[in-house]
Amino acid sequence: MDKLGGTPLKTQTNPPSPRFSSAGIEAARQQCLALYGARRPLAHIHSYGCQQNVSDGEKIKGMLAEIGYDFTERREEADLVIYNTCAVREHAEQKLYGNVGALKGYKAKNPGMVIGLCGCMMQQKPVQERIRRSYPFVDLIFGTHALQNFPQNLCEVLRGRQGSPARVFDAEEGENVIVEGMPVRRDGSVKAWVPIMYGCDNFCSYCVVPLVRGREVSRRPEDVVAEVRGLVEAGYKEITLLGQNVNSYGKGLDEPCDFADLLARICRIPGDFWVRFMTSHPKDITHKLLDLIAREEKLCSHIHLPVQSGSDRVLREMNRHYDRAGYLEKIAYAKAVIPGVTFTSDIIVGFPGESEEEFLQTVDLVREVGYASLFIFIFSPRPGTRAAGMEDPVPAAEKSRWFAQLQEVQRAIGSARFAGLVGQTLRVLVDGPGKQPGQMTGRDEHGTVVVFAGEEGLGGQFVQVKITEAQNWAVAGELV
Numbered sequence: 302m303d304k305l306g307g308t309p310l311k312t313q314t315n316p317p318s319p320r321f322s323s324a325g326i327e328a329a330r331q332q333c334l335a336l337y338g339a340r341r342p343l344a345h346i347h348s349y350g351c352q353q354n355v356s357d358g359e360k361i362k363g364m365l366a367e368i369g370y371d372f373t374e375r376r377e378e379a380d381l382v383i384y385n386t387c388a389v390r391e392h393a394e395q396k397l398y399g400n401v402g403a404l405k406g407y408k409a410k411n412p413g414m415v416i417g418l419c420g421c422m423m424q425q426k427p428v429q430e431r432i433r434r435s436y437p438f439v440d441l442i443f444g445t446h447a448l449q450n451f452p453q454n455l456c457e458v459l460r461g462r463q464g465s466p467a468r469v470f471d472a473e474e475g476e477n478v479i480v481e482g483m484p485v486r487r488d489g490s491v492k493a494w495v496p497i498m499y500g501c502d503n504f505c506s507y508c509v510v511p512l513v514r515g516r517e518v519s520r521r522p523e524d525v526v527a528e529v530r531g532l533v534e535a536g537y538k539e540i541t542l543l544g545q546n547v548n549s550y551g552k553g554l555d556e557p558c559d560f561a562d563l564l565a566r567i568c569r570i571p572g573d574f575w576v577r578f579m580t581s582h583p584k585d586i587t588h589k590l591l592d593l594i595a596r597e598e599k600l601c602s603h604i605h606l607p608v609q610s611g612s613d614r615v616l617r618e619m620n621r622h623y624d625r626a627g628y629l630e631k632i633a634y635a636k637a638v639i640p641g642v643t644f645t646s647d648i649i650v651g652f653p654g655e656s657e658e659e660f661l662q663t664v665d666l667v668r669e670v671g672y673a674s675l676f677i678f679i680f681s682p683r684p685g686t687r688a689a690g691m692e693d694p695v696p697a698a699e700k701s702r703w704f705a706q707l708q709e710v711q712r713a714i715g716s717a718r719f720a721g722l723v724g725q726t727l728r729v730l731v732d733g734p735g736k737q738p739g740q741m742t743g744r745d746e747h748g749t750v751v752v753f754a755g756e757e758g759l760g761g762q763f764v765q766v767k768i769t770e771a772q773n774w775a776v777a778g779e780l781v
């Protein structure tokens with residue numbers, strides 16, 4: 302019984318996640334001292350692909366900074382080069398192999414160079430085999446599930462430098478394990494990325510992500526809120542919550558907490574800051590979430606909601622679990638409750654077997670929604686996915702024509718939107734100097750690029766800008 306005589310409330314909590322151990326950092330630091338003496342070695346880290354990868358890259362940099370590395374943009378002068386790879390598109394993979402091949406020459410001139418590869422591509426067995434066989438100068442491979450082992454693995458490679466060369470491969474398949482407290486070295490001081498979950502359970506037929514990143518697991522809400530609170534207190538003004546499908550956040554937590562609940566808790570953190578999130582799956586976005594965006598000033602009124610196709614048949618083949626009408630119902634609801642809401646989206650053109658008529662259904666949907674911007678991709682078959690085995694009679698030239706046609710449609714929609722902004726006053730978070738002397742650039746809550754005349758000291762601040770001109774990729778205005 303509680304003091305008021307009622308039944309005590311049952312409180313559920315989520316068991317704490319394992320904490321990152323700094324033992325590997327210390328061991329790697331000792332190895333660095335033995336190898337490089339008083340000189341701080343240089344690392345060059347490059348992340349390909351999505352923001353999740355960029356966020357992982359920030360953790361790698363965080364661990365390296367604690368080990369004692371400085372960073373360089375010039376890979377040729379680096380003691381350690383790490384490419385954090387992306388498996389989502391074939392083009393990115395081919396580019397990666399080209400870039401890794403180029404490192405052979407640098408290593409010939411600098412035999413002490415350590416080369417590491419990590420990220421989604423390294424979770425794929427055929428890729429591991431290819432690297433093992435054809436790229437003997439690569440010293441270290443680690444997959445997305447082994448990020449927390451990086452310091453120990455690096456230490457082992459460095460130890461090998463003093464005797465026989467050691468190659469370390471740590472890319473086994475496995476469950477996603479959340480490790481809290483990993484060091485992070487963020488790329489900026491105004492905008493921060495905060496992963497709230499890892500993996501994906503959706504198995505869209507074209508997508509390799511569930512095969513390489515594993516099943517969904519969510520961070521505890523208290524850990525996410527604590528990280529965001531720390532960032533806001535450190536002066537960050539824009540927080541982007543990351544997950545492959547943020548709308549299904551909360552699966553497996555002992556304490557019930559869905560994505561809207563998490564956002565509501567984040568919005569209660571004191572301070573003047575914006576919150577964004579990506580990526581949303583249309584099947585899981587709820588009216589509860591849209592109502593929250595309508596109420597909460599800290600939540601940007603911009604939603605990235607990838608539709609992929611406007612054809613019901615293609616959506617079924619993609620295994621997306623929504624149809625055109627269901628998608629448009631959510632868009633209509635959001636437009637009704639959130640004043641000025643904008644949408645962006647991803648679209649795949651040339652999915653196997655897509656007809657011209659089905660493509661035109663996508664064009665029609667794009668016009669109906671009126672997206673602020675689109676990421677348009679030509680279908681790229683990924684090994685191991687269902688779509689890779691589908692018959693694909695559409696010629697590449699046809700796909701390219703559709704791609705250009707959709708780009709043109711979107712360009713016209715974007716221009717009309719920009720023209721409509723002239724005369725409005727926008728709240729803008731200033732990124733920094735623009736291309737012209739005396740010019741500053743920033744973005745509004747919808748991601749619109751805004752340029753204006755202003756002092757460099759405005760970087761990282763919110764300002765009001767009255768829009769006077771629509772340009773091709775930005776709008777221009779004057780400080781109010």
Ligand code: SF4
Pocket residue numbers: 501502503504505508509510511545546582
């Ligand atoms: S929701 Fe679909 S497209 Fe997005 S990561 Fe998961 S499987 Fe891939």
